Amino acid sequence: MARKKKPRKRGKRASRARRAARTNERAPTRGRLRAAFRRRRRQPLPLVAYVTAGDPDLKFTEHLVVRLAEAGADVIELGVPFSDPIADGPVIQRASERALKAGTTLSEVLKLARRLRRKTPVPLVLFSYYNPVLQMGAERFAERAAAAGINGVLITDLTPEEARPFVGAARRQGLDTVFLAAPTSTKQRLRALARLSRGFIYLIARRGITGARTEVSGEIRAQVKRLRRLTRLPVAVGFGIARREQVAALERIADGVVVGSALIECCEKAGHGEAGLEAAAQLVRELKAVG
């Protein structure tokens, strides 16, 4: 019972050390995700790059992830395509359709992660809707993801209320569980999702679906503030981040930004070849050059 109040009273350094000790005993990769957001003064804001795996095929995704990491992406979110992506705007919907048409499955994405692990040390977060994971089985999925070198998992349509079995399976394999926080999340909900989160918290920048059109608002600032009181985890802001001004505006607020649709559009416009890879890498370099 005494444990309940303890975490908030702990000193910053002690807590960090203790957590590191706890997390490192099971998996050497644990803690990598969180470390990716550690930033010294005057360094650019850490950047999370989302790519839909298999768009238009897995080979391209493999090259793309490596290039984005080289260009400075600090974390890669590997999106598992799903037939009914209700949280996503038209750009990621199109990407998912292309990936599914190419026959991309969760199994194949895990194999891709394994290949990527040999090529780049960049932390990988698997980003999926729940059903494909559920059909593989949470335990089996967590085992395979950990074996492939995935660092964390974010399930778009899994909220803390329903997440217990999945979080248990992920913990046993040393996978970080990233949860979404929304501008509309109540304090009570923020607390619940902060408690289950590891690695970082993904704050959705606005009401709505993914896609490039967010203005950084006071709402985000207030929500980050609320999160800070509940957790020491880094907060990354995403949904609709595409331009330098947005990143600059988030510089002092968040611990990181997530870019997704804008990268996919780069590849769409320049074509899924060398030009597309370069265009996407260029966007990452631009966004990292802020500040």
Place this chain on the structure above:
Amino acid sequence: MARLAGATLPDARGHFGAYGGRFVPETLMAPLEELERAYRRARSDRGFRRALVGLLRDFAGRPTPLYFAEGLTRHLGGARIYLKREDLLHTGAHKINNCLGQGLLAVRMGKRRLIAETGAGQHGVATATVAAHLGLVCTVYMGEKDMARQRLNVFRMQLLGAEVVPVASGSRTLKDAINEAMRDWVTNVESTHYLLGSVCGAHPYPMMVRNFQSVIGWETRQQILRAEKRLPDSLFACVGGGSNAIGLFYDFLRDRRVKMIAVEAGGRGPELGQHAARLSSPGSGDGSRLRQGSGGRARPGVLHGTYTYVLQDKHGQISTTHSVSAGLDYPAVGPEHAYLRERGRVEYTAVSDEEALEAARVLARQEGIIPALEPAHALAELLKRAPKMRPKEIVVVNLSGRGDKDMDILAKTLPPGRGGQAGQA
């Protein structure tokens, strides 16, 4: 059995046994919680109930008759057949019951805009009607494929002032229309109420829509007791999402001796993508033939915010479905149905496109009633079973909608020389 009595289900988090719940992006959690609170408050508010009862009576036309189908009874030579005439309601289907309830709720919540998905167009028309009546702005999402096969309903919605947005993604049917509606809702949640049309989706929708539709069974119970002095032996209804079936069944769940048969769309055959049979178990009726030895079986999974039986491939990608009736053409089913199946309370079976079309023709000729293709599925199952029943047995079929919207499809099945060519256009 008392636990089936629904007053206790779903639990506080929207679960019917293992099924139901809320599987949505975090952005939708606040609006769902707001909706649930508003609904619970409204339900115990006398003013709200009075307004709803008034609209159901004067605007929609409740109570609907429970009609003894003498011609059909004679024709089949078995059980005594009653039809619950939801097809006589304003807008032509049971959908209006739920739309009036949610419409009033939306007004109470201060929403100025209604959005809805629609398959057959019946729910879209009912939503557009309620929006016009209550002075709300209305947008309806409809799959392109459904827009083509239910053109008349598209015109009706437009005439009622609704904007009908074609959905070109995925299978271009109901499931994709729901995706689009959810995206709209999450974006415009402050001004907008998502008027979901069936007992699907995240909590509180399966509970709320069931409660609004349970008026069907509530009336039926009183009417059959008046007419026959006893409860029916069996109830028949079709199941797409499952709102008309649960609406009829709900008040009888406690009465163990009342059998319930829910009929799904068997479509063209047992392969994945050719049907919309999610719950029909092998060994029951034609369901066995439709499902045998195929990969076309539904498994529990998550779609549109709820955990239920879903038609999907082995990688968890949602499958396309087929049914001649757009209203049954959906890969998932309401979570309460999944639960009722597991408990063995309701028997789930499926009939083919052909059988449904034939049943529609039979009812038209024997009773002078042209049913929608959705309840024609329930009738088709009845046609198979009624002749084998004893003459004392009493059967109620939920005639959940009328066939006007399906004229294009029905006309094509007419024999040549009887207008069959007209349908080729």
